[in-house]
Amino acid sequence: MARDTLIACRRLCKSYHDIQQGERVVALDDLTLEIPRGEFVTVIGPSGCGKTTLLNIVAGFERPDSGEILVENQPIQEPGADRGVVFQEYALFPWLTLRQNVEYGPRERGVPPAEAREIVERTLRLVSLQGAENRYPHELSGGMRQRAALARVLVNDPKILLMDEPFAAVDAQTRAALQREVAQLWAETGKTVLFITHSVEEAVLLGDRVVTMTTRPGRIKADVAVSLTRPRDPTSPAFNDYRRAIEQLLMDASAAPT
Amino acid sequence: MAADFSSASAEVERPTAPERVARLVRRLIVPGAVLAVWQVTVAAGWVPPASLPSPAAVVEAWWVWVAGPVTPLAWYSGTWGLYLLMSLRRVAAGFAVAAAAGVGIGVLIGWYAAMEDLFDGVINFLRAVPMTAWVPFAVFFFGIHESAAVFLIAFGSFFPVVVNTAAGARQTPRILIRAARMLGTGPRKLLVRVVLPAALPAIFTGLRVGLGLAWVLVIVAEMLAVQGGLGYALWSAYQFSRLDLILAAITSVGVLGLASDRLVSATAGRVLRWQRGLTGL
Numbered sequence: 161m162a163r164d165t166l167i168a169c170r171r172l173c174k175s176y177h178d179i180q181q182g183e184r185v186v187a188l189d190d191l192t193l194e195i196p197r198g199e200f201v202t203v204i205g206p207s208g209c210g211k212t213t214l215l216n217i218v219a220g221f222e223r224p225d226s227g228e229i230l231v232e233n234q235p236i237q238e239p240g241a242d243r244g245v246v247f248q249e250y251a252l253f254p255w256l257t258l259r260q261n262v263e264y265g266p267r268e269r270g271v272p273p274a275e276a277r278e279i280v281e282r283t284l285r286l287v288s289l290q291g292a293e294n295r296y297p298h299e300l301s302g303g304m305r306q307r308a309a310l311a312r313v314l315v316n317d318p319k320i321l322l323m324d325e326p327f328a329a330v331d332a333q334t335r336a337a338l339q340r341e342v343a344q345l346w347a348e349t350g351k352t353v354l355f356i357t358h359s360v361e362e363a364v365l366l367g368d369r370v371v372t373m374t375t376r377p378g379r380i381k382a383d384v385a386v387s388l389t390r391p392r393d394p395t396s397p398a399f400n401d402y403r404r405a406i407e408q409l410l411m412d413a414s415a416a417p418t
Numbered sequence: 419m420a421a422d423f424s425s426a427s428a429e430v431e432r433p434t435a436p437e438r439v440a441r442l443v444r445r446l447i448v449p450g451a452v453l454a455v456w457q458v459t460v461a462a463g464w465v466p467p468a469s470l471p472s473p474a475a476v477v478e479a480w481w482v483w484v485a486g487p488v489t490p491l492a493w494y495s496g497t498w499g500l501y502l503l504m505s506l507r508r509v510a511a512g513f514a515v516a517a518a519a520g521v522g523i524g525v526l527i528g529w530y531a532a533m534e535d536l537f538d539g540v541i542n543f544l545r546a547v548p549m550t551a552w553v554p555f556a557v558f559f560f561g562i563h564e565s566a567a568v569f570l571i572a573f574g575s576f577f578p579v580v581v582n583t584a585a586g587a588r589q590t591p592r593i594l595i596r597a598a599r600m601l602g603t604g605p606r607k608l609l610v611r612v613v614l615p616a617a618l619p620a621i622f623t624g625l626r627v628g629l630g631l632a633w634v635l636v637i638v639a640e641m642l643a644v645q646g647g648l649g650y651a652l653w654s655a656y657q658f659s660r661l662d663l664i665l666a667a668i669t670s671v672g673v674l675g676l677a678s679d680r681l682v683s684a685t686a687g688r689v690l691r692w693q694r695g696l697t698g699l
Contacts, residue, residue, distance in 0.1 A: 249593055268603050298692075
């Protein structure tokens with residue numbers, strides 16, 4: 161199936177000045193990656209490999225030093241509601257209730273109140289958060305907060321979901337449930353997803369493709385297509401073959417930095 | 419996922435009636451003891467009545483001040499209500515100016531580096547000058563006039579508000595800014611949508627400190643720069659050597675200061691409802 165390219169990163173370079181070490185750190189070095197519409201891409205790599213930088217550039221939070229970043233062939237200038245970001249730290253507005261957090265996007269975009277109410281209701285149902293609408297973020301569990309963060313971007317009907325280690329801070333059971341829900345949401349909505357993780361299992365479980373990165377400079381080491389049927393069974397031999405292969409790639413990546 | 423979250427929200431336990439009574443009693447022990455020691459000290463003649471009137475004498479003088487007939491023979495009789503209103507009005511006017519200017523300028527300073535460069539030096543310099551040093555200037559500039567008092571109060575309580583607001587705005591988590599941006603908030607609206615609400619806890623801290631200072635300054639201004647008000651009564655009582663009235667005036671100011679502080683913290687509790695359980699508010 162030939163699908164058009166939605167996100168195109170071409171020869172991205174980005175470096176920072178590391179204050180602690182007093183030297184320049186190359187986060188991304190000549191990184192090229194194309195993501196077709198509707199694909200679920202997971203990016204995995206050792207910490208400090210620049211995977212979050214990649215996400216921040218696609219989100220429009222940061223500008224690359226050089227290279228091109230295109231969404232639907234248009235260069236990205238700034239953040240926008242067409243690219244919803246789910247942060248590991250949730251980043252819900254603590255002064256707004258759950259419902260107000262979800263309503264925030266439609267209000268900012270000027271959606272008429274009646275219509276906004278309807279899509280907010282629908283989205284809250286989608287992530288199973290009805291009944292908790294009037295609670296403040298600190299009154300919610302980690303899993304509920306991450307569902308709320310997901311609802312807050314889904315309500316904007318973004319073309320792209322950018323997820324930055326979204327489930328790293330929740331307990332294992334909640335994580336498994338959230339992974340199932342995200343896989344299901346993706347199947348139902350057909351969103352294009354760029355999903356950063358440091359868990360090999362999570363990468364293989366969710367991704368159509370698993371992109372592995374090397375650290376310093378951040379480059380793509382391998383780009384593995386996962387041809388397992390969904391829903392995937394993490395205990396199956398085929399799953400573990402992928403898992404082993406990717407773990408090996410990661411070990412090579414951290415053992416011999418180029 | 420099961421979705422019954424309705425019951426778990428109110429985890430704060432309400433104290434029972436006996437617990438509340440016990441708390442009230444505990445709160446009254448120290449003030450009661452102070453009053454008792456004071457009364458006994460004077461009654462036993464350990465200090466001469468001329469240097470310390472008894473609490474009962476203070477209450478008596480206070481009563482005349484509050485409810486006595488207005489007469490040219492006793493300057494203070496029946497003037498308490500009027501003086502109270504005068505002081506309140508000055509504090510309200512000065513503090514309103516300070517709060518509006520302090521929050522407005524503080525948010526801008528905390529958010530825009532250029533505004534910080536413009537104002538930070540001046541504010542820190544002016545803040546280092548004790549407010550009482552401005553009294554002679556205010557009297558010369560405004561004369562013995564309301565505006566001198568309002569100026570002193572507004573100017574003095576502006577600083578805690580602006581400094582706290584700027585600190586709060588400066589500490590707006592970057593991730594919340596990013597979250598707002600990716601949800602469709604334009605760069606110009608960030609100030610109102612994110613920076614201001616994120617700074618609210620710090621703003622209320624500033625407002626509380628500022629209001630406390632407003633009461634200090636109204637008394638200073640009324641003693642030195644304007645006619646009428648509790649501070650004016652206090653100074654007159656001193657000039658007539660009426661220690662009982664001095665103590666009555668001090669107590670009046672204390673009660674008012676406490677009441678207005680309660681008002682601000684109750685407002686803060688309401689506005690910062692989202693913080694409940696996160697802080698000791």
